[in-house]
Amino acid sequence: MENIFITQTENSPKIILDSDNGLIEFEGKCYPENTFDFFEPLVDWLEHYFDGNTKDKTIVNIKLTYFNSATTQSLFDIFDLIQDGDYNDLEINWFYDSNNENGLEDFEDYSDEFEELNIKAVAF
């Protein structure tokens, strides 16, 4: 399957969907006007990857600073499809700003909802 690399803009994150190295990354701000359109090809890729095409180890890094509510839903959908998917060794890292007293709020929302995924909080 073809890898996807997207450059960061002021309102959309850098994306790495690298099936060769089992690396999935989202980094930056995320509030594109048509958020669901933005995520659609990414969700398609992830559905295919987690449908028996994973590497021995997959690392997912989420390092989003600011995002809108449609992104909140899209991330929920991504964690949902990963949880229902096929994978071997999986590591999910949620990066948060340790200077932000609310930095762990979003992490807690997702880690509570998707306990099986054992999402880890990593300070930056």
Place this chain on the structure above:
Amino acid sequence: MCSTDDKLNVCLTIDDSIIYEFHKTINEDSIVQTAKSIETILTKSNAKASKIQNVYEILVEIMQNILNYSYGNIDLPDNRREATGSISLSYSSEKDAYLLQTCNLVEEDQKEEIKDRLYQVRDLDDKQLRKLARQKMRSREDNHEKGAGLGFITIARKCSEPISVEFIAVDNGIEQVLFKFII
């Protein structure tokens, strides 16, 4: 602070002194520029990271809301839109709180929908809001082309006081809607 002309008025005041102001129509570019400018100003004024994040995300959420639901918004190529409205942000050093106020026009039949959505969240505490958000994300019941129906829940979680809304009839079937968010 509210006008119905074709420009977006953004101003930032501290204890009633305007320190930042510009005028633009609401579209994706002006949302990005407004959010960026406000982030820079709040960062320079040594605001707490959590306050900056809350102001930033509420600002984006409400501007995208105006873009999608305002009366008279225009469809542009590539599934984009442009709308009109006004926004102001002020800070009270006494309360250490930001007041974000927005104003735009909506059709009368949207008034009840906005009220319903708002009243659904305005008296809930954070735990209840979190539960409601998870329920809506699981059911995807309010998902539509442009959003997930989570906007007011997201905003309410970031406000320190209940969201305030006021409607003023301005023309046949058209209402002015004014929101106040204390952050």
